Structures are given as structure tokens and as C-alpha cells.
Amino acid sequence: MPVTAESIRNKLAAEMGAVHVEVEDTTTDHCSTSFKVLIVCPQFEGKPLLQRHRMVNTCLTEELKEIHAFEQKTLTPEQWEKQKSE
Amino acid sequence: MPIWTEVADAVYLLTNTVILTLGSFTFQSKTDMSVLNFTMNNLFRLSVGLFRSGTGVYRLGPVSEGHASLVVARLFSSAPENNELGQLIKKDKVVVFIKGTPAQPMCGFSNAVVQILRMHGVDDYASYNVLEDQDLRQGVKDFSNWPTIPQVYFNGEFVGGCDILLQMHQNGDLVEELKKLGIHSALLDANKDEQKK
Numbered sequence: 001m002p003v004t005a006e007s008i009r010n011k012l013a014a015e016m017g018a019v020h021v022e023v024e025d026t027t028t029d030h031c032s033t034s035f036k037v038l039i040v041c042p043q044f045e046g047k048p049l050l051q052r053h054r055m056v057n058t059c060l061t062e063e064l065k066e067i068h069a070f071e072q073k074t075l076t077p078e079q080w081e082k083q084k085s086e
Numbered sequence: 087m088p089i090w091t092e093v094a095d096a097v098y099l100l101t102n103t104v105i106l107t108l109g110s111f112t113f114q115s116k117t118d119m120s121v122l123n124f125t126m127n128n129l130f131r132l133s134v135g136l137f138r139s140g141t142g143v144y145r146l147g148p149v150s151e152g153h154a155s156l157v158v159a160r161l162f163s164s165a166p167e168n169n170e171l172g173q174l175i176k177k178d179k180v181v182v183f184i185k186g187t188p189a190q191p192m193c194g195f196s197n198a199v200v201q202i203l204r205m206h207g208v209d210d211y212a213s214y215n216v217l218e219d220q221d222l223r224q225g226v227k228d229f230s231n232w233p234t235i236p237q238v239y240f241n242g243e244f245v246g247g248c249d250i251l252l253q254m255h256q257n258g259d260l261v262e263e264l265k266k267l268g269i270h271s272a273l274l275d276a277n278k279d280e281q282k283k
């Protein structure tokens with residue numbers, strides 16, 4: 001099954017209990033399959049950046065095998081609210 | 087096929103068989119166990135060396151699950167590179183694995199890493215071009231357990247990719263981390279100039 005923005009969004013929402021997920025297919029900007037992801041998840045609370053990113057990487061292990069480039073922004077619900085109001 | 091490759095193949099197969107057999111032993115005595123481990127480690131090195139010299143990929147045939155597959159997995163994934171990479175990331179304070187070179191990055195994300203380091207006045211760092219070496223490209227991903235390039239290491243510790251470096255740069259963490267490495271970020275001087283005005 002090919003990786004799509006939809007499949008990534010669903011997987012993140014389902015497996016990580018994310019409250020908000022945005023997935024952007026940035027393939028046109030780059031040479032091959034690329035995605036840009038924003039994940040807002042309470043589980044990120046208290047975790048350093050690297051650990052958050054690794055959580056996401058683990059969730060998307062299968063997809064990442066096929067994706068060439070991947071950008072991610074990981075926020076807690078609190079950070080997300082703050083960012084929205086800025 | 088020249089005879090030596092057939093011999094190498096046979097040695098490789100034999101080594102694997104020995105490893106498998108040894109792997110199923112455990113001893114009560116610590117001395118015996120360390121002898122066993124020593125022997126197995128050297129056999130691993132031998133077999134990986136043979137594997138890399140191009141004797142080909144071997145499937146060990148129908149073997150029982152668990153133990154055998156663990157040994158096989160280690161054989162095929164523990165390339166000598168892991169030791170080399172381990173050395174490489176410790177040789178310099180700042181080590182990056184990118185596509186291209188600092189003078190000529192070949193990818194937007196790799197370029198971002200180069201530019202961020204430049205902004206902080208970090209010129210003296212080790213940079214490895216994964217495009218030159220496919221083994222390195224995959225090896226570093228396995229080593230760091232991180233799926234993408236670029237990859238940044240500070241003092242032998244994995245920091246993250248371009249996203250993380252960028253966020254650290256934006257929230258001031260990067261200046262702090264560089265300070266811990268004994269590197270004075272150029273941006274600190276820039277800030278001082280700003281405050282004087």
C-alpha cells in the first residue's frame with residue numbers, strides 16, 4: 001500500500017493518541033516522496049525533542065522505509081495553543 | 087568462478103555453522119562463558135569480513151526460529167562500520183552526516199544544517215558525504231536508528247536531524263549546547279552588538 005498523507009495522518013492519530021495532526025505532502029518541492037508533519041499529542045509532555053521525534057519515527061517505521069524525506073514538528077497541546085495565539 | 091571464491095564461500099558457510107552451534111551453548115562458569123563469547127566475537131568478525139569481501143548473501147536455509155534468526159540478523163546488520171562509525175562520531179566535537187559537502191550541499195535539509203552551523207560561527211567540524219558511500223548512507227541510519235539524512239552529533243551523541251537543529255537554533259538551546267562543547271557561538275557576539283546600540 002503506497003504511503004499517502006491520509007495513511008500517515010490516520011496512523012498517527014490512531015496509534016499516538018494525537019489530538020491534532022497535519023500532514024503535508026511536500027513531494028513536489030523535493031526530488032522524491034516527502035512529507036511534512038505537525039503532531040500535537042499530550043504524550044509529548046515532559047519529553048525532549050529527540051525523544052518526541054523518535055516516538056513518531058517508531059510509529060511510522062513502515063512508512064519511513066518508503067519515504068525519502070520527512071520533516072516533523074512535535075508539540076504538546078499546551079505548546080500548540082500558545083503557537084496558535086501568537 | 088575462480089576457486090578462491092568457492093573456498094571463501096565454504097569458509098563463510100562453515101563459520102556460520104560454527105557460530106550457530108556455539109550460540110546454542112551456555113556455561114555455568116563465567117570463565118567458560120567469556121571464552122565462548124571471545125570465540126564467537128572473533129568468528130563474527132571473520133564472517134562479516136568474508137561477507138563484505140563479496141562472497142555473497144547467504145540464507146542459512148530452514149533453521150529453527152529464535153536463536154538462529156538472531157544470529158543471522160546480527161551477522162547481516164552488524165557491519166564493521168558500526169565500530170568505524172562509533173570511532174568517527176567521537177573523533178570531533180561536531181560531526182555531521184549530510185548529502186554533499188559544506189561547500190556544496192546537495193539537499194535542502196543538509197544545507198539547512200550547514201547554514202545553521204555557519205550562523206553560529208562553527209567552521210571547524212567533521213562532515214561526511216553520504217552520497218559518496220551507499221554503505222555509509224545506510225550504515226549511519228542503522229547506527230543512529232534514525233531514518234533520514236542529515237544527522238548531527240555533538241560529542242559523540244546523536245542530536246537529531248535538521249528539524250531538531252533548527253528548533254534548537256530558534257529557541258536558544260543550540261547556543262547552550264555549543265557552550266557545553268566549549269564553542270562560543272557567533273550569535274552571542276551578534277546579540278552583544280545589538281544590545282550596545
